[in-house]
Amino acid sequence: MSEECRRLHHLLCGLPRLTFPFDSSTIPRNGIYVLFEIGEIAHDVDRIVRVGTHTGANQLPSRIKQHFILENKDRSIFRKNVGRALLSRGCDPFLTDWEQDRTTRAARKSCKIDLSKLRNVELLVTNYMRQQFSLAVFCVADKPERLRIESRMISTISGCEECLPSSGWLGHCSPKHKIRESGLWLVNELYKTPFDVNGIDEFCLALKQL
Numbered sequence: 001m002s003e004e005c006r007r008l009h010h011l012l013c014g015l016p017r018l019t020f021p022f023d024s025s026t027i028p029r030n031g032i033y034v035l036f037e038i039g040e041i042a043h044d045v046d047r048i049v050r051v052g053t054h055t056g057a058n059q060l061p062s063r064i065k066q067h068f069i070l071e072n073k074d075r076s077i078f079r080k081n082v083g084r085a086l087l088s089r090g091c092d093p094f095l096t097d098w099e100q101d102r103t104t105r106a107a108r109k110s111c112k113i114d115l116s117k118l119r120n121v122e123l124l125v126t127n128y129m130r131q132q133f134s135l136a137v138f139c140v141a142d143k144p145e146r147l148r149i150e151s152r153m154i155s156t157i158s159g160c161e162e163c164l165p166s167s168g169w170l171g172h173c174s175p176k177h178k179i180r181e182s183g184l185w186l187v188n189e190l191y192k193t194p195f196d197v198n199g200i201d202e203f204c205l206a207l208k209q210l
Contacts, residue, residue: 008048011207013045018134020129027060029059030058030141033135034048034052036134040166041166042160046134064137068130071119074102079122082128083121086170138210149203154184158184159191164183169183
């Protein structure tokens with residue numbers, strides 16, 4: 001597992017890196033993104049802290065925009081998880097309100113929440129993400145294939161005993177056990193089927209040919 005994960009890290013760390021503000025025109029319409037966080041190292045390179053994709057056609061730029069630009073935690077579980085950790089680290093009771101899903105009009109009407117505080121926390125999340133994360137993206141046009149690759153990547157990293165978060169990693173403060181345990185900003189696709197030797201060979205070859 002560690003060898004496959006090492007190869008995965010070194011390959012993906014070699015891709016062009018985007019930091020905010022980035023040019024959305026450089027992001028493929030369909031594909032996978034990987035995120036790196038300042039201070040996180042594994043296999044002697046930057047540690048991958050999240051792998052993500054999208055389900056709708058041509059939605060990868062939009063998905064990344066939901067994470068880094070649109071300040072709405074209910075449209076980005078990644079933003080919501082970063083906010084959870086920041087609030088938990090500060091022992092902020094607003095965490096209870098942050099958990100509320102205000103996606104629908106009915107929910108917004110029924111939720112009693114300090115909107116000024118909500119905007120401040122959204123800004124806090126935005127600033128953290130833009131300052132601490134960088135990302136690499138690559139094209140995978142076929143939806144079933146990119147979902148398969150995403151799952152393999154996540155399971156390869158989450159199952160690697162050498163991919164450990166630093167002592168100062170914000171995710172340690174997450175109220176989500178799976179985030180603390182895995183060292184990833186993820187709760188799904190953990191510990192499933194990782195890349196085997198043949199699988200990582202095929203993936204590396206395909207990525208190099210893009």
